[in-house]
Amino acid sequence: MKIAVFASGSGTNAEAIIQASKKQLLHAEVALIVTDNPKAKVVARAKQHGIPMFTFDPKSYETKADFEQEIVTELNSQGVSFVVLAGYMRLIGATLLQAYEGRIVNIHPSLLPSFPGLDAIGQAFKAKVKITGVTIHYVDAGMDTGQIIAQEAVRVEADDTVDSLQQKVQAVEHKLYPETLQAIITEHCMERLGK
Ligand code: GAR
Numbered sequence: 001m002k003i004a005v006f007a008s009g010s011g012t013n014a015e016a017i018i019q020a021s022k023k024q025l026l027h028a029e030v031a032l033i034v035t036d037n038p039k040a041k042v043v044a045r046a047k048q049h050g051i052p053m054f055t056f057d058p059k060s061y062e063t064k065a066d067f068e069q070e071i072v073t074e075l076n077s078q079g080v081s082f083v084v085l086a087g088y089m090r091l092i093g094a095t096l097l098q099a100y101e102g103r104i105v106n107i108h109p110s111l112l113p114s115f116p117g118l119d120a121i122g123q124a125f126k127a128k129v130k131i132t133g134v135t136i137h138y139v140d141a142g143m144d145t146g147q148i149i150a151q152e153a154v155r156v157e158a159d160d161t162v163d164s165l166q167q168k169v170q171a172v173e174h175k176l177y178p179e180t181l182q183a184i185i186t187e188h189c190m191e192r193l194g195k
Contacts, residue, residue: 001185002031004080006088011042012170013086013107013177018049020178028185031078034071036090052078058090068095075100082188084181085139089118092139104139105184107177109169111135111151116144121169125162131155132165134172136180150180 005014014033020026033046033053046053054074061067072095075083083096085106092104110120112135115127124132133153138146154168 001028001082001189002078002080003028003082003084003181003185004032004034004075004078005030005084005086006034007040007042007086008035008037008089009040009042009087011040011045011087013173014042015045016174017084017086017178017181018045018051020182026178026182026185028082028181031080032075034074034088036088042087064093065095068093072096072099082185083139084177086177091143092141094141097139097141102138103188105149105181106137106139106144106146107173108135108137108144109166109173111153112137112144112148121166122162124156125160125165129156132169134169134176136177149184150176152176 005017007014017026018030021028021030030051033042033051035042035053035055036058038055038057043053043055054071056067056070058067081103083100083104085104096104108116108120110124111133115123131153133151135148136150137148140146152172154172156165
């Protein structure tokens with residue numbers, strides 16, 4: 001199974017997925033990294049691991065459909081059958097959703113449906129919740145609204161700062177995402193075999 005990881009920033013989740021794949025904890029090959037930010041740290045990670053990369057600048061396209069069509073072409077040419085969003089800070093449009101229907105997953109740093117959108121960890125901290133966490137879900141046209149696949153809670157302690165909370169949330173992400181991907185991919189392979 002070939003997967004593509006989409007990221008816009010640091011790419012620590014992309015790294016965790018690549019490492020899990022190398023250690024065969026995740027039975028999938030990261031065949032492509034897609035980024036909308038040529039300056040993102042994930043670019044260096046892709047180079048370091050020798051993983052093909054598709055970098056694009058959304059501003060140089062007239063519409064989302066235009067750049068998503070190029071992404072779909074690239075995904076097809078690399079034989080990618082599953083799309084994994086890992087800090088890709090852009091809503092997925094109809095072109096990608098149709099091409100990879102039911103085969104796009106996202107990770108979000110809160111217990112959805114609480115705190116969707118940007119800066120979920122900061123939102124949870126400001127709201128003074130005692131428990132936040134991580135959600136992995138299928139992607140639909142909404143913002144962090146697709147069907148939930150897995151969630152794990154993270155306790156907010158009295159002495160936590162936004163930074164310490166972020167570290168705890170990300171530590172959970174780096175374990176939960178590869179594990180959940182392995183479960184989903186196994187399920188999809190079984191479904192394909194059953195057909
Ligand atoms: C992760 O915490 C991920 O959950 C979040 O962006 C971070 C990316 O970190 N995604 C969202 O907020 C999506 N709405 P990373 O680049 O180090 O993996």
